[in-house]
Amino acid sequence: MKDRSIIHLDMDAFFASVEQLDNPEYRGKPVIVGGTPEGRGVVSAASYEARKFGVFSAMSAARARQLCPGGIFVRGNMDRYVEVSHQIGSIFDSFTPLVEPLSLDEAFLDVTGCLKLFGDAETIARKIKDQILEETGLVASVGISHNKFLAKLASDMDKPDGFVVIPKGKEKEILAGLPVGRLWGVGKKCDAVLAGAGVKTVANLLAYSPTALEILIGTERAAHLRALAVGQDDRPVIPDTSAKSIGNEVTFAEDISDSDELKHVIANLADKVAWRLRRSDLQCKTITLKARFADFTTNTRAKSLPEPTDSTVEIRDVAWDLFDTKLKRGGRSIRLVGVAVSGFSDQAIQGNLFQDKDKEEDKKIDRVMDKLAEKYGRGTLKRGR
Numbered sequence: 001m002k003d004r005s006i007i008h009l010d011m012d013a014f015f016a017s018v019e020q021l022d023n024p025e026y027r028g029k030p031v032i033v034g035g036t037p038e039g040r041g042v043v044s045a046a047s048y049e050a051r052k053f054g055v056f057s058a059m060s061a062a063r064a065r066q067l068c069p070g071g072i073f074v075r076g077n078m079d080r081y082v083e084v085s086h087q088i089g090s091i092f093d094s095f096t097p098l099v100e101p102l103s104l105d106e107a108f109l110d111v112t113g114c115l116k117l118f119g120d121a122e123t124i125a126r127k128i129k130d131q132i133l134e135e136t137g138l139v140a141s142v143g144i145s146h147n148k149f150l151a152k153l154a155s156d157m158d159k160p161d162g163f164v165v166i167p168k169g170k171e172k173e174i175l176a177g178l179p180v181g182r183l184w185g186v187g188k189k190c191d192a193v194l195a196g197a198g199v200k201t202v203a204n205l206l207a208y209s210p211t212a213l214e215i216l217i218g219t220e221r222a223a224h225l226r227a228l229a230v231g232q233d234d235r236p237v238i239p240d241t242s243a244k245s246i247g248n249e250v251t252f253a254e255d256i257s258d259s260d261e262l263k264h265v266i267a268n269l270a271d272k273v274a275w276r277l278r279r280s281d282l283q284c285k286t287i288t289l290k291a292r293f294a295d296f297t298t299n300t301r302a303k304s305l306p307e308p309t310d311s312t313v314e315i316r317d318v319a320w321d322l323f324d325t326k327l328k329r330g331g332r333s334i335r336l337v338g339v340a341v342s343g344f345s346d347q348a349i350q351g352n353l354f355q356d357k358d359k360e361e362d363k364k365i366d367r368v369m370d371k372l373a374e375k376y377g378r379g380t381l382k383r384g385r
């Protein structure tokens with residue numbers, strides 16, 4: 001199998017960190033999300049300050065209160081966490097279509113195919129980590145390796161604010177000393193059975209007779225664990241294909257009111273979105289423009305096309321038209337703008353034989369631009385307006 005470059009990103013104490021971000025008075029303090037101060041409910045996240053008291057997620061709030069009586073207990077705001085999660089997801093998506101979310105705050109990215117475009121896996125991961133901090137104010141821990149198991153292991157090795165690479169050749173050394181429970185798929189029961197046989201570390205597992213191991217935990221599981229124990233894991237990164245839309249948005253450091261400047265930004269967003277469509281072999285029928293004004297009200301305007309498209313120019317033109325004629329901004333300045341597409345169809349089932357000439361020309365340009373971007377990086381060349 002060809003070597004892959006896998007990044008695992010995991011937000012540090014996600015829910016609690018969002019609370020600390022939104023409520024500056026919580027910063028540096030033990031924040032416990034998910035319980036009431038009266039001690040009802042279950043902890044769904046604890047800030048690092050609370051973890052020092054021994055408070056962890058899935059613990060009863062009553063127990064958390066015993067351990068950390070001075071803790072700030074908040075019910076939590078799932079809508080807000082989902083919103084931030086989407087923001088982070090759109091950063092991932094701007095680097096690769098191969099993103100597999102594991103939860104609101106964790107995802108695998110396969111960046112093997114984008115190395116030419118954005119640099120090596122470490123450079124890409126650093127960019128993503130920096131961009132997350134810049135755009136959301138939150139800290140992610142990063143793990144990088146040549147498969148999912150090792151990447152996830154790596155992201156957990158130096159939390160919080162971790163950035164760990166497990167290079168090929170180093171995995172056995174790193175794995176050997178780990179408790180066997182760290183191997184993916186070893187639950188409490190399996191862990192207990194192995195411990196009963198004296199198999200406590202990964203090194204113990206490898207030293208154990210393969211036949212005896214099969215008898216102990218079954219042939220399949222034994223083979224699976226022996227592979228992981230030497231750092232082998234062939235599971236692919238499976239993108240979330242249930243995605244119903246693809247979009248990119250930017251929040252400006254300072255609100256913008258100049259129409260030309262805004263349209264320039266919209267053109268770049270359309271280009272990113274169209275590129276993601278082409279990379280995923282998808283075409284869209286609906287284009288949506290979103291704008292959040294300085295007063296925080298948000299307008300969303302959409303238009304559907306008669307034929308599906310993946311063309312940068314077509315998507316840009318519709319987005320511009322929505323901006324010019326439908327947005328009703330009335331001179332208000334804008335703090336966030338986004339372009340999204342939906343109503344997908346596969347390229348394969350789309351068979352329009354009579355494309356008009358301009359469209360054919362646009363398609364050619366898109367293909368050339370994509371090729372150039374692969375060679376020289378995206379954004380080095382801009383098409384004319």
Ligand SMILES: [Mg+2]
Pocket residue numbers: 010011012013014105106
């Ligand atoms: Mg996390």
